[in-house]
Amino acid sequence: MPDPQETGSEQISTEAPAKAEIAEAEKKAPRPRKAAKAQPKRSAAKNTAKAVVSESASPAAVKAPRKIYSARERTQKLGQIEKSISRGESIKSATKQAGISEQTYYQWKKAATAAPESGELKDLLALEEENARLKKQLAERLRKENAELKRKLGLN
Incomplete structure (x- = not known):
């Protein structure tokens, strides 16, 4: 009759290699991939760069x-x-x-109302255009007078 202590040690020795084989098989098997976690928000520049790089991603994610x-x-x-609202x-x-x-x-509407709607801006632009035109006329007259004086003095 076999000794009970020996039988137990035999069972342990036969079970240990089986467990080792299972552990090796688990190590060699590829791990299942985890679901993609929600990434924190990034700036618009980083998002657009990432969108360009990852074209293979699903359209909803980009x-x-x-x-x-x-x-x-x-x-x-x-x-x-405004038409739709009316x-x-x-x-x-x-x-x-x-x-x-x-x-x-709302931001666009605020920016549009901030611009003056009155004719003051149009008047200011017209005055600036007239001022530029008058400066050109004055410069032409001065050049003509200068050329005439040089001709009279014989400097040409």
């Missing part, structure tokens, strides 16, 4: 670069939104239809 509108485009969008639409739906955020709408 954020489009910021659009910079010209003054004419801004006034067109503001006019479009028809009874909410500001939220009107801005969404125009393709800008509400915050952008």
